[in-house]
Amino acid sequence: MPGVEGFMYPNEVELQWSVLIVLYPFITGLVAGAFILASLERVFHVVTIKPTYRLALLTALSFMLVAPLPLQLHLGHPERSLEMYFTPHSSSAMAMFGFVYLWYLMAVLVTEIWLDYRKDIVEMYHKSTGLLKMIYWLMATGNLNISPRALELDDKIGYTITVIGIPSAFLLHGYVGFIFGSIKANPWWSSPLMPVVFIFSAMVSGVAAVMLLFMAVKKLRKEAIDIHCVDTIAKYLFYLFIVDFSLEMLDLIHRIYEADESFRSLDFMVHSRLFFSQIVLQICLGTLTPILLLGITQLFKIRAGIRKAIYTTSGLLTLMGIFAMRWNVVIGGQLFSKSFLGYTTYKMALVTKEGLLVAIALAILPFIFLTILVKLLPPFGENDAHHAPQPAIGD
Amino acid sequence: MAIFKDTGHLFRFAALFVVGTTSIFVLRAIVTPKSFGQYGHYRGAALKDLADRPVKYAGHQACEVCHTDIVTTKTAGKHAGVNCEACHGPLAKHADDPSNTPAKLDTAVLCVKCHAASAAKPKGFPQVQADDHSGGLACDTCHKPHDPAIAAGGAK
Amino acid sequence: MNVSRRYFMILVPAAAVAWESVLAGTPEDSPNYKMQDHWWGMLIDTPKCIGCGNCVRACEAENDVPEGFFRTWVERYHVTDENMENPEVISPEGGKHGFPAAKEDEGKYFFVPKMCNHCADSPCTQVCPVGATFVSPDGVVLIDQSYCLGCAYCVQACPYGCRYINPEKHSAEKCTLCYHRITKGLTTACCENCPTGARQLVDLKNPKDPIHAFLKTHSVQVLKPQMATGAKAFYNELDGSVR
Structure with a gap:
């Protein structure tokens, strides 16, 4: 049989979960990571990263809106997807997706953004005309009260929401890890470390994404990049990355040392079909290189211009590495037979419902949402004034 | 009312949530099949x-x-x-x-599906190299399919 | 038609009632079948399998199994003593058209029919997000085709590779233990058509079922016992190398 080496159970030859399911944990990871970065400022009062607070929230929202789409497209019967809300099966990790998603989207993200932006929304309502005015009116739920007492209340509730939001973000992505980690039939997935690894890799990818977006948006707006802010984000990225890498290595070393019945099969897979995506892309280029680069910026004094270049490079490599990690989990977990006697191949289609073009479109979509959101709810500038005044430090 | 003076917007926002949640429950009651849960968590x-x-x-x-x-x-x-x-x-x-x-069945094709010789088959199972065994004759030339043993009076 | 119907009246009672209703076009009136009286499973007498593929063909005909997918299939193992842990396994087209002849050599050869194990603690029904697959009150793992989302989570969760997504219906499918037959007093299509009796439908709740005596006197194993799935496909004299 083409693409098959050794023996596969006959129903295993075709992969069930495609590139779209790779995209899904990648996108939710970005959401969770971006939100956790935002909450650092709010809850832990890391003042230097304040300029990214709103951008991080809007990034989280844009990606969150796209998160269920790959799942929806992958379903054989998308029209039945509401059954997950109507008759959720309590023993299924996947059934909880709908609820965790709704909770996180509505109760955490939308509420926090709304409370934080309410003053701006009302101000923009007064400034704008026509359709835009109506949109702002709807966003303000028709209530234009921005008295100091009302805003104080918003701030207090917003703080509480952020505190609730942190465990929610962990829940959101930890549970995505659990979807894979709880499948006992699949030794590549089945691991209690899976949710933890997913959470830390989510934070890594989300922090890297916000760092890149912050630099890109500033560049596009021809504003000076607040290098102290980026320095601080890069520092967090570095430490998070070390934890993430340690966890992943722990998992790997544990597997290699235990070398259970599945080891020979998985080891062969990593050395053959997954060599490029796992060893080269994920570990060498996507993890070790950015850790090394970020480590250099932590150890040595380097000019701001070069630092920015290093941050950009390591940020991009990080995102690629985390995407490769999701790929290796989702696709890798389906390439070997559960008989441990053979391997199949993933052939990515181009224009089908689950093909490459759709995947690319879905990867671009959050940026379109983000552009609209940034236009509607500007994260920088004078509307930011009620927060701390933006330090005008450039390089 | 004084209590709503500076909290009105929050109540409006909360009301949206209540409406959303309620509509899920209403829709659920309408859409879920009647026999769901009859024997377990599935459509009976x-x-x-x-x-x-x-x-x-x-x-x-x-x-x-x-x-x-x-x-x-x-x-x-x-x-x-x-x-x-x-x-x-x-x-x-x-x-x-x-x-x-x-x-009608063609014994030349049918019988070898079971009786073609292979080392993988149980040792006691009657199996033949079809070409050597019959020299190209159809199996039912000698064996009656419903009572195939020749010694037992099965020969034609 | 009338002739046959008259004759069917003297069939085994359950089958007769079922057939009557099937022929009359009202299968819903059929059996005096009580779910709570049964707990179905399958005995697979491995040494009896000759790898003819009759079960695979019968299953395909009975259940409209799509090309390239299998509700049951047969594997042929070749184990050499140098490499006990890595048997050479083949299953060309699920063994539907039999197997190429094996030559006598150092190793041993044998066939292993595979199918859904109708696990009592099935990992596939556990993960279904909506309750579209379930263990029926009579112990059969079934799929509600009209409720399945086609998310394929169950396909991932089955340790035995027994499930697939139907490429046309886009929902999950698997062996139903011929639920439409066993509830009418018939046996499954694979058992009916196995020429050597290597497969036998068993009812663990029926005290008269020969399975009880069989289990007492034979070395019986389930596949991947370490998965603790409560599998109900019992394999007689299963070789240790079988996965």
């Missing part, structure tokens, strides 16, 4: 749907009602444990309507 009527499918293999009990002569021959021979449709194919249509007669 699904059991009936599955059980109601028509059969394609009638089962040897159905064949034996009419073909009593074959039953007699077969039960005495080596093929006693082989059910009719194992060789003759799915015949529920024939059982339903006996005038719907099945196609």
